[in-house]
Amino acid sequence: MHDDDEMSGRITLATVAKEAGVSMPTVSKVLNGRSDVSRTTRAKVERLLDVHGYRRRTQSASRSPLIEIVFHELESIWAMELIRGVENVAKENRATVALTESGTRHTPAPEWLPGVLQRRPLGVVLVFSTLPEDIKRQLRAAAIPLVVIDPAGDPDPDVPSVGSANWAGGLAATRHLTDLGHERVAIITGPEDMLCSLARLDGYRSAMAMAGLETDPRLMRFGDFHVQSGFEHAMDLLNGPDRPTAVFAGSDLQALGVLEAARVRGLRVPEDLSVVGYDDVPLAQWSSPPLTTVHQPLRHMAEEATRMLLRPDDPGTATQRIELATRLVVRQSTARLQGV
């Protein structure tokens, strides 16, 4: 079967060369990401390779066993959990994890693609970002599969991705608070332009409605998922007699900001204020008090994404979306509403 594949591969390359009006070595140069090919020729050959569905067979002997994880923001507190997940599956497959930073969420730095084509990893795990059409095509032509870890819930329909259940997470966090008797429940969700923020907010609304509670627009805020944003919104929310008795903070970092605002306002957590985070990054259990939060299975998501890359049925062609479940983890930052 391998021989058949190789044979059909060669026939495809010859066809592509003929149709593009170039030599086989030129097609080969395009496949290897060499720079001594004109832009026009490269584009033409890539389009034809795509049309003919050419997939280079994995040449395990010549290809270094790397799995590449690409961040646009290595600063993220999530990064380590995701790296661990990729590393776990890489190790099972005796591969090494290579770590690169892309330029922005939408366009990698210009040197990134030639580097990947030269390194020829078994596959690329993109964190939280998308790639321009021509780069996806070049990766496909080089038979380097691509999977996106997308906790933001906004997948490129063209690329397999792993996300998690944001709406259900928002619902679980808020129900926990209403079940404890809280009626004035505030939410600080993420940025307005991220689907995961909207899904968590809608989960909050549904939980409030299920508990027969009105939502108050003054208690619903958009943050940016970072500590300072949680602190500032909470300083404002906790100012005045009509303050909420509970805050669903949208992220663990925002929850840390809420804890600090409570301290500054002289409120005890959980006696005077209940706080729920989101993500369950390691520091959630180290805060004082330890955070009740929604566990987002980041490591597991990274493992699944890496497995999708390595599956024999070329994941580059079968577009897939997996959403892993979230679950509430109750620690010590939430308590039953005290008689007010």
Added chain:
Amino acid sequence: MHDDDEMSGRITLATVAKEAGVSMPTVSKVLNGRSDVSRTTRAKVERLLDVHGYRRRTQSASRSPLIEIVFHELESIWAMELIRGVENVAKENRATVALTESGTRHTPAPEWLPGVLQRRPLGVVLVFSTLPEDIKRQLRAAAIPLVVIDPAGDPDPDVPSVGSANWAGGLAATRHLTDLGHERVAIITGPEDMLCSLARLDGYRSAMAMAGLETDPRLMRFGDFHVQSGFEHAMDLLNGPDRPTAVFAGSDLQALGVLEAARVRGLRVPEDLSVVGYDDVPLAQWSSPPLTTVHQPLRHMAEEATRMLLRPDDPGTATQRIELATRLVVRQSTARLQGV
């Protein structure tokens, strides 16, 4: 000059082959980490390569531009800072960071060495660990330089390393507390078998002596640098009327444990208890209250280590030790002693 080097390299290889009584291709196999060479032959050839001071020239065309960072504990909260440092310098040099986990602090997993020899990185940054003699020799023979990031302050004299000033850090943390008027100052340092723990403890003792204060053995504890250990020691230290008014917690994670113990014991930080951490990992500024701590320049240490690898004057031969300065960062977990 490059030609001369290459020429002298070939002459060395011929000499080694002759002295070892093997063919040039066999020497070549040893250099490339191939497995089809007997243990005895490999050992003999490696010893001779070492004796003759053979260093393979960097062949940038054939070698993939990887810099490898090796952790024995990817769980560490420090990992991300160190990865960022290596990534910064890798990017300047258009190299990619590969991340591997070694087995233990003293012996990498058996598949690690063949993998490195096959990947042929520009160099290897080891975090917090040492390598057995024969592995160091094989890396030297393959001209893969090695540098250790060693915040523990216990360097292998054989390998270049980057550490930081632990004694000075312990002194600065404790002086800050005695300057604020604290006399009953406790310390929870790290494990008794790590030089960095002992250096920080000695810095504490000197600061106490400089302030004319007695040290109380009941206030001096060995922890393991993790949150739980800080929590448990602090629960014990803060129990009873004779409690300390300040704790130098030895690490940021232990400091988080102390904050939680203070909360459980009903003590306010910093009004009733001052707490100083060590490391200044990102979460130190997000705790409630934000931690006063000793900044250990982890990212800068990783940058320096990576630069040492890439320096033209073969760092594999010139053994070097660099210690970077630590500095106190005052935030909100420390305050002047209130009238007792």
